[in-house]
Amino acid sequence: MNEKRYSLGVDFGTNSVRAVIVDVSDGETVGAAVHEYQRGEQGVLTDPSNPHVARQHPAEYHEGLEASVRGAVEAAGADADFSAERVVGIGIDTTGSTPMPVDEEGRPLAFRADFEGNLEALAWLWKDHSAMGEAERITDLAQEYRPEYLGRCGGTYSSEWFFSKIWHCLNVAPEVFDAAYSWVECCDYIPALLTGTIRPETMRRSVCAAGHKAMYAEEWGGLPDSDFLGMLDPRIAVLRERLYERAYSSNVPAGKLTEEWAGKLGLRAGIPVAVGAFDAHYGAVGAGVGEGTLVKIIGTSTCDITVASKARGTAEIPGVCGVVDGSVLPGYYGIEAGQSAVGDIFNWWVTEICKGGGDLHEALTEQAAALKPGESGLLALDWNNGNRTVLVDARLTGLLIGQTLHTTRAEIYRALIEATAFGALTILNRIEEYGGPVEQIVNCGGIAEKNPLVMQIYADVTGRRMELSRSDQACALGAAIFGAVVAGEAAGGYDTTEQAQRAMTGTKDTCYQPDPDSQKTYGELYKLYKRLHDSFGVAEHSECLYDVMKRLLGIKQRIVDTG
């Protein structure tokens, strides 16, 4: 008798959506499909007059959901054991904070003819930074009147987040703001769509989105109070009533798959769909996050995620994007940190400056790998897209120091990789300082998978083993894990997230070990990095930087001499 049961995970990224059907017993993929977004530049709609704008049309989500899931089901059909009837649950993750304005029925305004072509009526993609001014103002107000709100989100409210974007919309496109009955995160919209609960009153919102991006916490009654939101604008205090009271972890079902969507996707109606969450958080779950295990998802940007038991009691870590109850694993504080640009910086160098493509990435990686730490005399700050953790400041920019008339593009490429590693170490140190020891680091994401040089440098800079997630689609696997959890053991899934993770996740045999010599040099370089970091990133910091260039030259000379 065939006992196999399957779970579906759907991962909505910045440029595409990926559906994965996994075997619930071991997490192995039996069918997967990717749908690329169609509008704008790989799904991202921009404003030529404002480089901070990044939007997405929700039609991408409807189209992508159907195409990717049908594709995954079809692909799984190659496995004789598989049958769509045996899919017991669904999990959904998306980018975020990616809020969109919706009408009273929960329908995105972007679908209305009168808002066609209006960028403000679309989904405001996570990487949209147009609300920098509003974010600064929210931070200032919260510092003065509600410091507790900031304690959970690292001390600074970001331009990437929910209320910054809504307020900016009010300021630049009041007609859109006024037409919006409510605003919903992408990760709330899709489970609601599948379960027929898109009306704002019936929708179950994600605590991951709410806690990390909207200053939600049960202990102060949910979202920020209306007095506070009224300081932003009285209309935002009014909007609060049409947002939500409660938010949920993903072990809670958003509802059951409707007949309509079951038909579209080729699945069984009535199976549970988990409350959604952000891609990085599910990626961490799919990569085996737990207490003492940090998961790094390394792609165009990075997300660093771990959890801390409530017993340990660390609810605030300065400069860390968020510490939210239940946002990653139910029963634990989820801790989220990250770097605003990692792969994006390497791509900028290769594409925009060197005018190359994938081949050049490979060539520069090969040349960079032949260099020793410190040999180039270069040092960079990884701030080309601001600094998310630990400075939480979008108004920071890149810095490169140490270049001579002989500096090569491969040397700079390596210096940029090293800069992101130093940024990663800064985050790790901060998490350990407040959240306790990190005993294991598991990496996933495109760069972790594809660039051994980056992983080796990360090992050498941090002095830690860099492990790799067994699944190379950790986000979608994390979604499938929650699909199995909302199904429950009785339906062939699991009753707890820990049980599901134990069965369905693991690490690869490949692992990067720190090299002691490199580690030593990077120790010296990190001291210099940290001084630049503090001098340019921390207000009121004052220190003589005169020796920085000299020390870099000294290290360079020593490395060359000892050849």
Next chain:
Amino acid sequence: MNEKRYSLGVDFGTNSVRAVIVDVSDGETVGAAVHEYQRGEQGVLTDPSNPHVARQHPAEYHEGLEASVRGAVEAAGADADFSAERVVGIGIDTTGSTPMPVDEEGRPLAFRADFEGNLEALAWLWKDHSAMGEAERITDLAQEYRPEYLGRCGGTYSSEWFFSKIWHCLNVAPEVFDAAYSWVECCDYIPALLTGTIRPETMRRSVCAAGHKAMYAEEWGGLPDSDFLGMLDPRIAVLRERLYERAYSSNVPAGKLTEEWAGKLGLRAGIPVAVGAFDAHYGAVGAGVGEGTLVKIIGTSTCDITVASKARGTAEIPGVCGVVDGSVLPGYYGIEAGQSAVGDIFNWWVTEICKGGGDLHEALTEQAAALKPGESGLLALDWNNGNRTVLVDARLTGLLIGQTLHTTRAEIYRALIEATAFGALTILNRIEEYGGPVEQIVNCGGIAEKNPLVMQIYADVTGRRMELSRSDQACALGAAIFGAVVAGEAAGGYDTTEQAQRAMTGTKDTCYQPDPDSQKTYGELYKLYKRLHDSFGVAEHSECLYDVMKRLLGIKQRIVDTG
């Protein structure tokens, strides 16, 4: 009756030698020829294991002298008035400090078979920085024991200069040092060669080389005393006796053209050859330098030269490479400053990083010209080859700040141009602070001639008119001016340098005027440049740099908004 008289100027550059025959009445060129050096990379011999090494074989000078002068004489022959008999004097300029070891007869050791292939036995080209350690030690010793020596050369003795190089040779190649009877500057060797005075005892040395590079001054008895040189190494104190007692301005003849060289060059034997000097100093003379007139020679690096009357009495300007009696014009203090890399930085960006050639220089210049000051949000320090003035520190390196994921290569190209302009302003301010007002700036050199964008940015950054030297071969013209001066009025030349300059130099009609809007923005940017300059370049300087990135973003936003 044909009254025309001519003067020959020969300008020995880093990669080639140029001979120019000019009409003594107005400085117009009647014949010119260039000879490219043959050895190494365009005449520069390097050491793959040490990027600081830059040497040149003196055979280049022999070959180049003959080829270029014969070529110029031949070219002048196209003018019916011309006859080689009517060439009344010769002037020679070279790069420097470019010393070479010679034997008792004055013959370069490089010509000896036993030193063939020995880099240390060659001429040590001006841009050789291998003696950085020795330079620092000389500076330290002079600071402690002979501060007056440093007062004249900007407070720091450079790795590019005479004694640093000789001492480094002693340290790394004692067999060469021991075999050397004396050391001569290239600018002393060539006039001596032409006049049969190469024996160290008979050679007339240039006060320009002696005063700017070898701590020579009449008031303390010529070269540094032997007690001081003995602190470097007792053998250098011994060498002092085989160097020279006196040095001369270029209105003094080195001697008369020998029969042998007259034959080789196709000129009349017995005409006077002026004491040599450095290319930049002659360039200044050829461009019309005088009190209140600053000449900027802008090429791969720059040289900024002006003069001050002794009545004004400014013999020391901190951080300025040299203030030397008679080194530019007889009877005035010559003031020399400069930037270690200007065109070299633009070339580095285009060639090494962007992998382009002359076409790309043009394309980037065009794109950069379309940008407004401040629009890129970038700021750079022009230290890729260290800082000559006002910091006099070879152990400084480049810095670029403000880059985002959208920063383009043209924006960086412009930021590098602006960085060199800010460096130029820093020099100008220092000269005015100590040496009195600069009323006129005359530019010459390849970049001044060819890149209007650079000149416009220099005008906007400094707030001064940028004029261009009428002659586009100002160095060779300067040499010819001294050829006319040593000939004297009786032979058809001039009795004073001022008379010769008045007749033979001038400026072009084209002139770059500062644009008030650009000037205002650059005023703001310069404040930020100066803070980076001081934080990274001045020991003990301590200041918070936190606001630098923010201010750049603020300026950028304002420029974009006011579009």
